Amino acid sequence: SDQEKVWPLENNVVINFEELFALKRERNEKMGEANGGSVLLNQRYSSELEAGRKLYVVGNPNMADARVVMIGIRNPAKKGNPLDDGLPKCAEVWANELRLTDFDQFSGEAAIARVSANLADFATVSLAGSITTPGWGALESSISERQRETITNVDASAQVQLDKFIPEEVGLKLPMFVGYSNNTSTPQFAPAEPDTPMEVYLADRTVQEQDSLLTISQKVTERKSINFTNVRKEKAAGGKAHVYDISNLSATYAYTETNYRDFNTEYDFTKSYRGGLAYSYSNNPKSFEPFKKVGFVSKSKYLRLIKDFNFSLAPKTVAFRNDFDRLYGERKIRNLNPEATVAQPPFVNKSFTWNRAYNLSYDLCKALKIDFSANNRALVREYEGERVNRADDRGGAIYNPTTNQPEYSYELHRDSLLTSLKQLGLTTNYNHSTSVSYNVPLSKIPMLDWTSVTARYTGTYDWLKGPLVQPGVEDTLGNTISNGQQIQLNASLNMLSLYNKVPYLRDINRGKSSKPKRPTPKKSNLDAAEDPGEEEKKEKKEKDNKVVKGALKSLMSIKSVSGTYTKNRGNTLPGFGGETNAMGLDLEADRSHGPDLFTYGAPGAGFIFGQQEGFSETSKHFADYAGNEQRWVVKNPYLFNPFLRSTSEQINLRASLQPA
Numbered sequence: 001s002d003q004e005k006v007w008p009l010e011n012n013v014v015i016n017f018e019e020l021f022a023l024k025r026e027r028n029e030k031m032g033e034a035n036g037g038s039v040l041l042n043q044r045y046s047s048e049l050e051a052g053r054k055l056y057v058v059g060n061p062n063m064a065d066a067r068v069v070m071i072g073i074r075n076p077a078k079k080g081n082p083l084d085d086g087l088p089k090c091a092e093v094w095a096n097e098l099r100l101t102d103f104d105q106f107s108g109e110a111a112i113a114r115v116s117a118n119l120a121d122f123a124t125v126s127l128a129g130s131i132t133t134p135g136w137g138a139l140e141s142s143i144s145e146r147q148r149e150t151i152t153n154v155d156a157s158a159q160v161q162l163d164k165f166i167p168e169e170v171g172l173k174l175p176m177f178v179g180y181s182n183n184t185s186t187p188q189f190a191p192a193e194p195d196t197p198m199e200v201y202l203a204d205r206t207v208q209e210q211d212s213l214l215t216i217s218q219k220v221t222e223r224k225s226i227n228f229t230n231v232r233k234e235k236a237a238g239g240k241a242h243v244y245d246i247s248n249l250s251a252t253y254a255y256t257e258t259n260y261r262d263f264n265t266e267y268d269f270t271k272s273y274r275g276g277l278a279y280s281y282s283n284n285p286k287s288f289e290p291f292k293k294v295g296f297v298s299k300s301k302y303l304r305l306i307k308d309f310n311f312s313l314a315p316k317t318v319a320f321r322n323d324f325d326r327l328y329g330e331r332k333i334r335n336l337n338p339e340a341t342v343a344q345p346p347f348v349n350k351s352f353t354w355n356r357a358y359n360l361s362y363d364l365c366k367a368l369k370i371d372f373s374a375n376n377r378a379l380v381r382e383y384e385g386e387r388v389n390r391a392d393d394r395g396g397a398i399y400n401p402t403t404n405q406p407e408y409s410y411e412l413h414r415d416s417l418l419t420s421l422k423q424l425g426l427t428t429n430y431n432h433s434t435s436v437s438y439n440v441p442l443s444k445i446p447m448l449d450w451t452s453v454t455a456r457y458t459g460t461y462d463w464l465k466g467p468l469v470q471p472g473v474e475d476t477l478g479n480t481i482s483n484g485q486q487i488q489l490n491a492s493l494n495m496l497s498l499y500n501k502v503p504y505l506r507d508i509n510r511g512k513s514s515k516p517k518r519p520t521p522k523k524s525n526l527d528a529a530e531d532p533g534e535e536e537k538k539e540k541k542e543k544d545n546k547v548v549k550g551a552l553k554s555l556m557s558i559k560s561v562s563g564t565y566t567k568n569r570g571n572t573l574p575g576f577g578g579e580t581n582a583m584g585l586d587l588e589a590d591r592s593h594g595p596d597l598f599t600y601g602a603p604g605a606g607f608i609f610g611q612q613e614g615f616s617e618t619s620k621h622f623a624d625y626a627g628n629e630q631r632w633v634v635k636n637p638y639l640f641n642p643f644l645r646s647t648s649e650q651i652n653l654r655a656s657l658q659p660a
Contacts, residue, residue, distance in 0.1 A: 459610025
């Protein structure tokens with residue numbers, strides 16, 4: 001036909017991908033044979049097909065990542081080719097179109113199951129599972145968007161009240177949670193040869209090789225966890241609270257393990273251990289009022305200030321909490337290069353922290369309240385590197401400063417860990433806040449009971465450790481300390497109560513006349529004739545009273561007035577050479593933290609409770625006092641962080657008005 005004259009059928013080139021895949025597999029199998037030394041990865045490997053067609057493979061091509069197709073025309077050299085005259089050639093090449101046909105459009109399958117059961121009143125168990133196969137996807141998804149792996153999910157969890165197996169009169173609460181999940185993804189195509197189906201990749205291999213290659217090719221995420229949350233002994237109903245009650249204690253423990261592996265990752269696991277021990281004592285202490293029953297004091301309203309004098313001997317709340325958080329993880333990359341024989345060490349990520357929190361609330365009296373809270377974050381030091389194996393003493397190492405060589409020993413690692421715990425860890429951050437509030441008893445004075453004044457003082461302190469240095473190395477940067485002070489005054493004036501102290505004004509506010517009306521005797525005709533202007537005077541007087549009352553009501557439209565005054569100040573000092581031992585103070589008298597430093601008692605009780613000035617008679621500010629008059633600051637000319645001072649004041653006034 002005319003169409004075949006323009007484009008003969010011989011011009012059509014049909015490329016069967018399966019032939020390319022088969023050629024690559026054939027080459028790879030010969031490379032793996034004992035006598036396959038003549039077949040190399042970087043040299044061409046050819047195969048002849050029917051009609052004089054030839055296929056070549058070089059390297060490790062992957063059709064799954066193919067993005068460009070090239071058409072090449074090669075003019076071979078004359079030597080070795082008798083059909084070539086060696087002269088230049090001129091050719092015209094047409095490339096009509098590129099088609100991709102015979103798509104594999106098989107569909108996938110999916111299934112899901114879920115079971116939940118309550119086992120009486122002591123346990124709830126949940127099981128769930130799902131599976132999806134290659135080809136699974138949404139109805140509108142294209143072939144390239146559909147799933148290319150078999151994914152299985154298994155989830156199991158149980159919440160168990162273990163205290164149900166303990167006599168109820170014991171009062172122990174022991175909740176437990178157990179969880180397990182597994183997500184396994186088996187690829188449709190082998191990760192080592194992404195254009196080769198997994199079943200073809202595993203064919204003609206031994207059972208052991210198939211299992212090993214399948215395990216390496218899978219992507220598996222596995223999680224395990226067990227938690228005991230808020231384990232405690234409940235106090236008996238109606239029982240009196242004591243500071244030594246075991247019911248004041250509660251404990252928490254949580255363990256979580258995550259394991260991951262895939263084709264590129266040999267293993268990646270993380271183990272997390274969390275434990276907490278808390279103590280909380282809440283009390284309603286008795287308030288002593290020594291003058292309440294004194295006769296003449298209790299009867300006089302002018303002695304109410306003495307009558308209501310009170311004090312308390314016990315704190316209202318005492319609480320502290322210890323939280324341990326230990327994390328250990330290893331990640332090792334799989335060696336995919338057979339020629340690489342050097343062992344690859346795993347990447348290790350581990351931390352061990354000990355956080356402590358303290359709270360104290362003490363109402364010295366009903367008007368004076370003190371609140372103190374502190375937080376201490378400490379680092380428990382342990383060996384660097386991998387975990388130490390008890391059996392062969394291999395794993396994490398500590399470097400001997402004398403020999404500068406690593407030392408592996410399970411006993412040394414255990415002893416160093418226990419020593420760090422006995423020393424309460426290495427504190428990296430400490431902060432506390434002290435708040436004192438006082439309700440000024442002006443309302444107990446009869447003439448001032450329309451006023452309310454509250455004063456509050458808050459002092460904060462923060463200690464932040466500088467960069468960690470090796471033992472024996474001089475610390476030239478020091479730590480950073482800062483404090484803050486807030487003074488707040490709140491005043492409230494009940495103007496209506498003030499107005500009502502005047503009877504005349506109280507009657508105006510209540511809408512009453514100042515004097516009760518008296519019955520007026522009837523006048524005789526003779527008296528009325530003698531005093532004709534009496535009625536006019538009375539009406540004028542009532543009119544004047546209305547004007548006065550209106551003016552007073554306008555003046556008394558202010559019903560309440562309140563105001564707040566707040567002043568904030570703070571200091572920040574870098575390069576502080578001291579540590580923190582007790583409430584932020586450095587009490588290590590036998591230890592010097594560096595040349596020309598002696599920080600016993602630093603930074604002083606005043607500073608940790610918010611003092612801003614007046615540290616000595618000659619110092620200008622705290623940096624002058626700590627650096628020049630005391631030996632508390634490291635001597636480093638390259639310490640560029642400045643000493644900072646801040647001050648701010650704020651006044652707010654509010655009034656409530658009611659129009660007359």
